[in-house]
Amino acid sequence: MKPFAYTAATSLDQAQEILSEEWGSRLYAGGTDLLTLTKRGTVSPDHLVDIKGLADFRYLRHLTGGGLAIGALTTLAELEANRTVHRRFPALARSIAVTGTPQLRNRATVGGNLCQQPRCWYYRGDFPCLLHGDEVCGAAKGENAYHALFGYESADGNRCVAVHPSDPAVALSALEAEVVVAVPGEAPVNWEATPIDDLFQQPTKDFPGTTILNPGDVVVEIRVPEQPKGSRQVYLKAMDRAAWAFALVSVAAVATLDGNRLADLRLALGGVAYKPWRARHAEEIARGHVVSPELVDEIVELAAEGAMPLGANEYKVPLLKGLVRQALRAVTDESRGI
């Protein structure tokens, strides 16, 4: 491994100054992703800036008007153990419970979880990859069993086809969470909240990054709004083994019922795109309609609308449909619980 400098930051300003001024410096939180990448040589930082000790960004707070603010350095284990998260945001609690292992969740931060790098073997190996600065995404026409169904225009290799690996991001998308990003030199009063889906970007040859963050930008808070009264939530994850695996496909659903009518439905899909993929057309069609087998069939079909399997990942389409059907059953059928 290449030698690197290490700074345990004592303030956010100090961390941001180094990160924005020193090319080759990298922000380090729990380190569960960054260290693995560094050891393999996938990334070779000159300077690691450790923000884990910044206790000001490790909290859970109730927001005025409901909702929850989560400091980005809160560990996944702390979120998992929190009663408010369990009671009011069960989809989020479940998405965390199926993330990695207890050891990992003890160390990993929620900010790091959102900003982790793709689990693509072209990226993590020594193969053609836009994130390495290569001309082409090797997975587009290669080994793509775990790759995207949505979000790229053609499999010509000009766009990255890796999927975002985070489970919590998918639940947070269905909960319509926002992320607050601290920009170097900006006072906290000017930090803006961005819808979580807009944090992510699809790497291309010209923009080889997975988030919209510039050097020195730090995710400092995640805001989860209060959900409609009586809404029901679920997070389902399909894996190729029973535990400790990334999602082949996952579904987060949040439904609000008015009698047997769906007043609102939010469906976020994981393991299928470079960001949590909202099934917007399905959500639109569902809104205001009485739950019926025909409506469920329609939502299931619409959730997979526009899917473009790459070759080795066709199995994800029926898997996605089956998971959406199961999620709809869980959020619309009182007797099944969540």
Ligand SMILES: Cc1cc2nc3c(=O)[nH]c(=O)nc-3n(C[C@H](O)[C@H](O)[C@H](O)COP(=O)(O)OP(=O)(O)OC[C@H]3O[C@@H](n4cnc5c(N)ncnc54)[C@H](O)[C@@H]3O)c2cc1C
């Ligand atoms: C064996 C294993 C199994 C796993 N299984 C799952 C799984 O099932 N589901 C899942 O969702 N994840 C899984 N993961 C990924 C894991 O959740 C992430 O590694 C972890 O959440 C990253 O958090 P961290 O604090 O350790 O981040 P780090 O490793 O410190 O950082 C990760 C990246 O995010 C950047 N970063 C960190 N914090 C911030 C911030 N506040 N603002 C801006 N950028 C930031 C860093 O610069 C780095 O690029 C698994 C990981 C392992 C090793």
